[in-house]
Amino acid sequence: MEVFEQAHRHFIIYKPYGYLSQFYSNSKQQHKKRFLGDLYDFPEGSMAIGRLDEKSEGLLLITTDGKMSDFVNSQKVDKEYYAQVNGDITEDAIATLKTGVEIGFEGKKYMTKPCRVFKLDKEPCLPERSKKIRDSRHGPTSWVSITLNEGKFRQVRKMTSAVGFPTLRLVRVRVGAINLDSMNTGDVIEVNAFDLNF
Incomplete structure (x- = not known):
């Protein structure tokens, strides 16, 4: 501790x-x-x-x-994020996120490090956002938990876009404990x- x-x-x-x-x-x-x-x-x-x-x-x-x-x-310190993504994220996309994806960082290609990712069974209980997220008439959305111990600029957004599921809402829910x-x-x-x- x-x-x-x-x-x-x-x-x-x-x-x-x-x-x-x-x-x-x-x-x-x-x-x-x-x-x-x-x-x-x-x-x-x-x-x-x-x-x-x-x-x-x-x-x-x-x-x-x-x-x-x-x-x-x-x-040394994990950061966990809940990301609401556009579409019903697939197991293949989650597996790819876990092992690492190529994103752009400072004008260069960067391979993200392995991380913990899983799909949430239901929408997390979070305060309503001041700016509304698009509604279900525009297609389904899903939520994933992504835990990183690195933090490149806009990394989670870039990661979910790289596997075809752009982030609509991003909430950091944990730093360490x-x-x-x-x-x-x-x-x-x-x-x-x-x-x-x-």
Whole structure:
């Protein structure tokens, strides 16, 4: 078990859809965007650990401790995502995701590492997203759990697209042993330490 306890401050948040994983705008082009600082008055020096892109939601850890950030971003900590994909995902596609798929990263081809993937039997109980997902009139959707210990930019979205099932909604539900549990969109919980429990 790894427990970090320092004089730093740590937060667990449920990042909503449509928010950037930064605390304020650093360009005029972003003046209409929404930021983590719009959710809570985070202390100076706060940083998001393992960012989620603007269209992704879910568990995000915030800390003032750079060493903690580096550790969680290392390949020692699993991150689990629930992805709602376009279509009824096949066992073949899941098997391919498990073994690794080729995606583009920084202008080059990259083969993802083996990971844990399975289809969810039913739609997970998650807060409703602020922007509606298309309805069933446009065809079926399905949900998969994908657990990675790497985190390339937009990796899960690229992976599901590579096997023919583009991601419609993406929610990070777990980092190490920290889970979303019953958190609601926009919730911010300050904790004394991150117990990653592995």
